[in-house]
Structures are given as C-alpha cells and as structure tokens.
Amino acid sequence: MDCLVALCQTRPALGDLSRNFESHQDWISRAKDASADLIIFPELSLTGYFLKDLVPEVALRLDDDRVQKIIAQSKDCSILFGLVEESDDHRYFNSAVFAEDGKILHVHRKVFLPDYGIFEEGRHFAAGEDIGTVKSKWGNFGILLCEDAWHAAAPWLHFLQGADALLIPSASPARGVDTDSPELSSQKSWHILNQSIAMFSQTWVLHCNRVGFEDGTSFWGGSSITSPFGQVEAEAEGQEEQLLLFKMTAGPLRRARIFSPLRRNAQPDLIRRHLARLLKDPDAMEQ
Amino acid sequence: MNDLPSPPGCNVELAEKVLVGFLAEECHKVGFRKAVLGLSGGIDSALVVELAARALGSENVLAIAMPHQLSSPVSLTCAQESAEHAGVQLEVVDITPPADAAIADAELAEDNSDRGRLRKGNIMARIRMITLYDRSARDQALVLGTSNKTELLLGYGTIHGDMASAVNPIGDLYKSQVVALSKHLGVPDSILNRPPSADLWEGQTDEEELGYTYDALDAFLHGMVDRRYSKEELRQKGFADDFIQSVTHRVQINQYKRRPPIIAKLANRTINLDYRYARDWGA
Numbered sequence: 001m002d003c004l005v006a007l008c009q010t011r012p013a014l015g016d017l018s019r020n021f022e023s024h025q026d027w028i029s030r031a032k033d034a035s036a037d038l039i040i041f042p043e044l045s046l047t048g049y050f051l052k053d054l055v056p057e058v059a060l061r062l063d064d065d066r067v068q069k070i071i072a073q074s075k076d077c078s079i080l081f082g083l084v085e086e087s088d089d090h091r092y093f094n095s096a097v098f099a100e101d102g103k104i105l106h107v108h109r110k111v112f113l114p115d116y117g118i119f120e121e122g123r124h125f126a127a128g129e130d131i132g133t134v135k136s137k138w139g140n141f142g143i144l145l146c147e148d149a150w151h152a153a154a155p156w157l158h159f160l161q162g163a164d165a166l167l168i169p170s171a172s173p174a175r176g177v178d179t180d181s182p183e184l185s186s187q188k189s190w191h192i193l194n195q196s197i198a199m200f201s202q203t204w205v206l207h208c209n210r211v212g213f214e215d216g217t218s219f220w221g222g223s224s225i226t227s228p229f230g231q232v233e234a235e236a237e238g239q240e241e242q243l244l245l246f247k248m249t250a251g252p253l254r255r256a257r258i259f260s261p262l263r264r265n266a267q268p269d270l271i272r273r274h275l276a277r278l279l280k281d282p283d284a285m286e287q
Numbered sequence: 288m289n290d291l292p293s294p295p296g297c298n299v300e301l302a303e304k305v306l307v308g309f310l311a312e313e314c315h316k317v318g319f320r321k322a323v324l325g326l327s328g329g330i331d332s333a334l335v336v337e338l339a340a341r342a343l344g345s346e347n348v349l350a351i352a353m354p355h356q357l358s359s360p361v362s363l364t365c366a367q368e369s370a371e372h373a374g375v376q377l378e379v380v381d382i383t384p385p386a387d388a389a390i391a392d393a394e395l396a397e398d399n400s401d402r403g404r405l406r407k408g409n410i411m412a413r414i415r416m417i418t419l420y421d422r423s424a425r426d427q428a429l430v431l432g433t434s435n436k437t438e439l440l441l442g443y444g445t446i447h448g449d450m451a452s453a454v455n456p457i458g459d460l461y462k463s464q465v466v467a468l469s470k471h472l473g474v475p476d477s478i479l480n481r482p483p484s485a486d487l488w489e490g491q492t493d494e495e496e497l498g499y500t501y502d503a504l505d506a507f508l509h510g511m512v513d514r515r516y517s518k519e520e521l522r523q524k525g526f527a528d529d530f531i532q533s534v535t536h537r538v539q540i541n542q543y544k545r546r547p548p549i550i551a552k553l554a555n556r557t558i559n560l561d562y563r564y565a566r567d568w569g570a
Binding site: 013014015016050051052053054175176178179180181182183184212213214215216218238239 | 509
C-alpha cells in the first residue's frame, strides 16, 4: 500500500493531442524524478474538456501508438490518464486508463455523464457500465471520473469491493463567487464531497482536478488528498499547474476501520432487497 | 418594493484571481500579448483596465478615450485618472467629426426625439467600435469588452457597438459586483462615486433611463437567473408584479443581442447548430 502518489494538476490544450502527449511526457518525467510510484492525471488529460464535435476527431483506440507509449512508461511507475476512447463499434467513452508494469490493468469508462448546465457529456459520450476496482500492486483502487463521485452508489460499490483508495480525476469548472465563502462554491462542494466520501467509504481519496481556461470557463485545480478519516492531508493551489506529491500509507486505513467498522456492518444484501423492491414498485421510485 | 433582497455579494479576491487568469490565458493562447479597450470614464471600463494591467502588464494595455463634443468633460478627466491609476497608456480620439458626419448623413442632427437620441447614441457607440477595432489591427491587440451582466441581460447596450469585443472579463458580474471588485482594485473614488451613465446627453443616468435602481435590478436578476427563483418566490421576496413583468420582458426581448445571427438551416451540419466547436479549439 505505501506509495508515493503524484497528482499532476495539468492544463490540457483543447483538442490538441500532440501538445498534450508531449506534456504528459514532461509530467511523467518530473514525477519519476521525484520517485513517484503512482501518477494521476485529470479527466480527459490528453484532449481537454469542452470538446463538443471534436469528440470523434480526438478519439483514440487503446492500441494507438501514443497511448501505448504512455502505457510503456508505466513499467516502473503506475499511471492513470484520461482520453476519449473509441470502441470497435465506434462508441466514444470518457475513459481513464490505469497502466502498470507496462500494460493496461483497467479502463474505467465514465458511468454518470453530466448533461445539464454547462455540461454536454450526455450528448457526446456513451456511458460506461462497470464500477469495478483495480487490483494494483499498490492497493485496491476504485476509479471515479468527476461526476461519478457525485452519485453516492458509485463510491459505495467500490467500498463494498474493498477499495483502499478512490482515484478521482476531474475537470471541475470554477463557479460561484457570489457568496461570503472564501472558496468558489464548486470548490467548497468538492471539499465536502471528498471528505464525505472518504469518511463514508473509509478510503483515501485522491482527487486530481485540472486547471486552465476553455472558452472563458476556468477549472479550479485544488487537487487534494484526503485521508480515510476525512482529513485533507495535502492540497494543490488553485489555478496553477502543480505536481502534488504525497506518501499514501496503510496505517490510517486500518485505524479508521477499527474506529468505525462500517464495511462489516454495511448489509449489502439488505440494500439489494430494498433496491429490488423499489425497482418493482414504480410508485415508490417515482420513475 | 421595500425591504428587497440585497444585491449579490462578491468574493473579490477570488474574482480578481479568476479574471486576471482569464485575461492572461484567453489573450495569450490565441497569440496576443496586447489588449486595447475603450475608457469611458465610468466604472466598468475602469475595472477592466485594472484587471488587464494586472493580467498582461500595464505596458501591454492601450486605453482609448473617445469623447464626443456632447460628452461630459468629467468623463475624459475620469478616463485619464483611471488610465493613470492602472499605469496604462491613454490615447484620446475625438469622435465628433466621424460621428457628426454619420449623424448628418442620417439627417439626425436636429432630431431629439427618443428614437433620434437612440439612433445618435448607436452611431457614436459604433464609431467607437470602429476606432477600437482599427487600433486592434494596428497594434495586434485584442479588444476587451466592458459590458457587465446587468446590462447584457437588460440589453442596455448597442449591438456591434459597445457590446462588441473579443473577450469580456466582466460579463458575468452584476453592476453591484463590479462596484465591489472596483473598490477592491483601487479604482479612484471620483469614478466609484459617479452615477453610472451612458453619457449620450447631458444629465443622463442609467438608473433614470432604466427606471429602476441597480440594487433592485441586480437583486432581481441574480435571483431569477443565478438562483432560479420562480416568479412566485420573487414576488414573496418583495418584488412588485409590474417590476417582475417589465424586467423579465426586457431580458427576453434582448436575447437576440446576446447571440450570433440566426442562420437558415439547409445542410446536415449548420454553423453553431450542429457544427459545434469551442472557440478555443486548438488554442
């Protein structure tokens, strides 16, 4: 479990694969120079976020040379990075690839695609259907891509599968300066969310958010590492690119779970029965 | 309409950080180091010049004051004070000759009807736009917008005139937030304390022309647009029916000013309808 995590708070260029591939090389070198064991990039780190009609134009198959080049770089350091993945049947997924020991260990296809407000993912992407964990040499990891983290059942499924850490790459837009809060309202929400998820699931939460502007919308950065007790242990600055390093250890996992054995008492079968009942009863679900 | 909700607050430190970052990044990534903007002597452009000087360096910002002979002389003094405070170069361009030529050509010189004043105001705003875009091409400097969210929502501006720009840092700030951020950035008191005015004729003020105070308008628009309160909720908050009706109508009829022209659809992919790319595509 004990490993040095490097969160790469990058500024992807919108729709410019070449430039983003190059910058991935730089970030990976920097993280390796710092002896990182696990490198995490933000959501859609190879493409940028507000892609609109660019989605099929910047999509990559997993056997693409450039993708393979990054995967090859995971021989001595695990890497999680984001891209538009094109499937054999030409569906496009907002995916995060977990590479380790020079091969793909897992691909998480974003399940919950936001399609409201400024978000248009539901228009352009196909939704993933799998919420499984990655058995990395550094631990059992659950990957949640941005909006996935907002649907309580997703981290809970990882929790049931014994996740040690939740890896959350995101492209969260900066919103809300009209309150008295010292933080942007979107940043404040994510703080509460990360800490709550960490406490509910008693896992480390590694949140890697991007920075930069796309058509006037900024991404607030503030990547952070939250302990299984819900304490923010490390946090990047807002707005600027930054490599955030943190030594993640097993000790807090064990202690948090001794203090409150939530997993032991989770009663997944009870939840399953209630869910089955609700699904059969449209009135109760207001479907 | 007593005891109305307060206008929206503004976390000025955060807003400054985001907007300075916005100007630097949105200008630099499209290959521009410089920016140009019109300085009216009012608070909106005074705020933008402060932000631009911080984002691009004051030596990379050109401010242009464009008085007409009917403009208040105080406007030019305030523009000079504002440019000096921000440390940017100020160019003064008298628009009287080109504006009056266009006004004479349109046979509006003696026309002081509401429609005549509107047309003359539009002509002046568009002459200023021509001046700014000419200096933009001369100096390879992006034109910065100075329209705030209140006036954009109310349509209180001239399309292709003062509403024309390449990037606008304050279009998501209500007037009251513009005031708060301007104070934070040290905009001179002489500008902070001036009643907002389009300065098209003597004694004109925004609030008189709009018929309501900015505080009331901002509180209402923020509630309706940002907080998504229903009309019933806004009524309960103390806004009068005729106020709700007239402001809502005004926002709606001016939607055209906030959108690019409508294109008749014929093909499978029509620009902006189903041919959709960010403007920052590849930037």
